[in-house]
Amino acid sequence: MERRSFVRQAGLAGILAAGAAPAVVHAQANIRWRIASSFPKSLDTIHGGAETFAKKVGEMTGGKFQVTVHAAGELMPAFGIVDGVQNGTVEAGHTVPYYYFGKDETFALGAAIPFGLNSRQMTSWMFEGNGLKLMREFYAAYDIINFPCGNTGAQMAGWYRKPIKSMADVKGLKIRIGGFSGKVMERMGGVPQNIPGGEIYQALEKGTIDAAEWIGPYDDQKLGFNKVAPHYAYPAWWEGGPQIDLFVNRKAYDALTPEYKAIVEAAATYAHVDMQAKYDAKNPMALKQLVANGTKLFRLPKDVMDGAFKASNDLYNEIGTKNANWKKVYADFAKFRAEQNLWFRFAEQGFDQYMQSQKL
Known part of the structure; x- marks a missing residue:
């Protein structure tokens, strides 16, 4: 089969399965993005989410799409991410949306609010509920498109x-x-x-x-x-279950090819899962050491x-x-939360309570 015909008929998924992806990637332009982080480098978990994203983008593009990560204070203040991304000072930022509630309380719904969703519920609302759709509609006023890019799980007080x-x-x-x-x-x-x-x-x-x-x-x-x-x-x-987001400047995102857009989404989703896995693996031993x-x-x-x-x-x-922004998004959030709690009350809570009462 002629190569162009193969690419046209197989689509990206078929190309990847057939091992022909390098030809597609090599056809893309060289791109460099900068990510401004809200976190210090010393925190390999939460700051590391942006680095995980950057690494995956580089790997999936054969180095054609390079992303550098800059800790809080290097390019802008820790809480300056929305302004920096909106103004195009950087192509992207890695931050917690509730930091910007002063601009509009609705930002908080993109991360966590008191007595909100746990991490699994938040991910479900984003990917299978209306969360991602509603928050992207809201962020459009700031020329930002968001991608879930981490979650810490339930935190200590x-x-x-x-x-x-x-x-x-x-x-x-x-x-x-x-x-x-x-x-x-x-x-x-x-x-x-x-x-x-x-x-x-x-x-x-x-x-x-x-x-x-x-x-x-x-x-x-x-x-x-x-x-x-x-x-x-x-x-x-x-x-x-606070969500950390990758905020991307709309103009920078729109300039990407469809393949690069898919890679950004895939890399962010990988980083999203990877961050919580790290926290769940590292917190138990750290707690033991602190108490000791x-x-x-x-x-x-x-x-x-x-x-x-x-x-x-x-x-x-x-x-x-x-x-009005809050009212619209919170109504959907609250309905989803009620449905999730009904389910978690039985299977999830029942299993967790029993297991945590056992001496293993």
């Missing part, structure tokens, strides 16, 4: 100089807490601080803040929080959880009365 025993202990608490969740903390009487990951340790060490949440044992241990605050809380009611070195675990009391739940729902209702 942070490090405290003193344990939280009741709602009274939240009053006046100066806590580093990411993005949108700070709005709920304010309603509970706390004093939220939105501080980039690379600056949290110094703020906690100097007493500028009383507590700080970041992600979980593996990353928290790397950042040394246990050295300056001995009490470690769980669970993070604000982050049941004196970390004191405690569970947030029920009155704190109940207070946070009420404050969160009150906030969502208020936002819905004044933000």
